[in-house]
Amino acid sequence: MACFSRIISFSLLFLLIALACEARVLLQSSGFVQTRNTQFILNGSPFFFNGFNSYWMMNVAADLSQRSKVSDVFSQATAARLSVCRTWAFNDGGTQALQISPGVYDERVFQGLDFVISEARKNGVRLILSLSNNYKDFGGRPQYVSWARNAGAPLNSDDDFYTNEVVKGYYKNHVKRVLTRINTITRVAYKDDPTIMAWELINEPRCQVDYSGKTLNGWIQEMASFVKSIDSNHLLTVGMEGFYGDSMPEKKGINPGYQVGTDFISNHLIKEIDFTTIHAYPDIWLSGKDDSSQMAFMLRWMTSHLTDSETIIKKPMVFSEFGKSSKDPGYSPSARDSFLNAVYTNIYNFARSGGIGGGLVWQLMAEGMQSYDDGYEIVLSQNPSTSSVITQQSNKMAPLDRV
Template sequence: MTFFGRLSCVWGFFILLVLVSEAVAPSPSGFVQTRSTQFVLDGSPFLFNGFNSYWMMHVAAQPSERYKISNVFRDAAAAGLTVCRTWAFSDGGDQALQISPGVYDEHVFQALDFVVSEAQKYRICLILSLSNNYKDFGGRTQYVNWARSAGMPINSDDDFYTNTVVKGYYKNHVERVLTRINTITRVAYKDDPTIMAWELMNEPRSQADYSGKTINGWVQEMAAYVKSMDSKHLLEIGMEGFYGDSMPDRKQYNPGYQVGTDYITNNLIKEIDFATIHAYPDIWLSGQSDNSQMEFMQRWMMSHWTDARTVLKKPLVFAEFGKSSKDPGYSISARDSFLNAIYTNIYNFARTGGIGGGLVWQIVTEGMESYYDGYEIILSQNPSTSGVISQQSRQMTALKHTLSRPRVHLTAKPNT
């Protein structure tokens, strides 16, 4: 064989190796991390469009209903949604994960295993919430009732944040979830990159201390505990974003009241990796005009994004928002306009850094009427809303690719 013939064979073999390597190249498998005010995945900026489907484990507890989880993940993935927030708790009551302190229903845990494995299949990252401020699915009311039944002196649900026995119950749950080995994937939750982040509690609130100091102490203790077991995953609190006493001038952005949290001090805790806000102006400012509610929303988003960048120096996620069909004058076009306005803000903020994405409330599928709360969106049945959501996904993906490109520094050619 001639030299050129041998060269041709070597070159052809090289091309074949490249094609094979590209064909079997693994998908991104690292853990989502933060770098200053930005999320990163496998070394590149991570921007996303996402959703809430809190009910997944509860529905998956009935094997005949698991197709609903698959349908939502399938439709969400088709719409470009890449992050899902859902519950990793159900305390006492119907189909409870935690039947009593430290006692778990393996059947329900396997339902959560299924949710995690399906998310992995559709390449959707999960934010798993570990408890609830409200009575739904147990929450802190169930925890303090368990302690009361055990003979502990309990005054109110706010003892959840301070009572040693109750805090022990919560820590036990954290450990049980984080060290759970998925029966389908055989990977421990704390080692699974499908999980993007843990959330300490859905919308923590305190009526006993509006300053935010009580919840601050609880977050410090629990965040350190989570990180002592799992340093791979991100951690957030689950806050709505209400300002407290640390920066009194910021209280003007609250919707006229406080809930016992402090957006600044709570999120400055070193173990907390990113901040969250929720917003429901149709509830918080009930009776006010759509324009007034939207003006509030603009101020709410701007102030929190600014503080995330300049004070917290951590990324922000708009973790809950939506428009209810129960609102006076509701229409699908009004909902689409509302979502589009929120998405436009998120995109514009993301262009200059500081926000990773938003999670609309909530995505369901056909046959889930019992979970309708006015905010439900069925992607397969709501083409216009699905179009708005898909457009945001495309824009965030395009922006991610733009930010991922290496910047070329051109040097002016000297005159000769």
């Protein structure tokens, strides 16, 4: 019996080794997503996708007892044929931080991110990983500035994030730490992992002290060059919402009545930036306007940015955040479905011309995550009509890879 058990153990061991080797071969053969002119390319063919945001994944996966929620969302996303996920690769200071203080990391939380990448790989989902936040949620710019101020740096506002050498040093250290991280599950360095589609410098950068976009431009140039010096495999984007700035003053009329210190054109023309992004929340940006006005704005916003991406910037575009909140007056699941249908129709029509890679709905969650609710949450298993709308878009986008 002991001998028989030993044979089974050795057989199991060899099976596990074989599976690990097979997974590694599949990983390497899957290739990195690249760009060619205004298209995304994978293994020489066009790459179109339908995707989603789930910013919370690392935070939840840091708790071993909660990891099934990450697995559930990836499983449900795969069933809906969603192939790209955008999520956070940062949590600075505060509760359950990845970066506890400058250069000091919680290995438990990092292993949560390892798990997210591993689960994405198992499910054939590519990741866009954001490296910081404009807002105080999960630390972001305010936390970096606070750290530097506490270290004695003379700082006036959170906008010094873009210009202060101490703060920029903190950010670069974080970038290097993440990109060179060796995944404890897959044993692959992040910078060598094709599961990661792209890095994002910062979620929704804004700069109130300089509405021209020039201050942000200098920061993007410096940080994009730094990222590429470490990792030439992966695509890189800024993480912008799409607000126009001073480089083309006539475009400012497309903005929803205000500026945020970015310049969609000049910020994306930087050589090291590989694709453009836009976000859109007409229910917030045009609060008080009726649905038809908000959808008219949405179409103008998408059309203008796609045209500029194709003809001026000459890079592909991703519509990387959009959604409809259950907190809006008059909300209903059918209203959300109609909104998503309209957005998806525009994305599909634009994709057929080759200029947009896909869209990422905000946002998917698992059951039992009410503490993360923001009004935009979608639990596919509990929302069959919305799940159907999302799956239909995936089924429409997928054949474009072969066109």
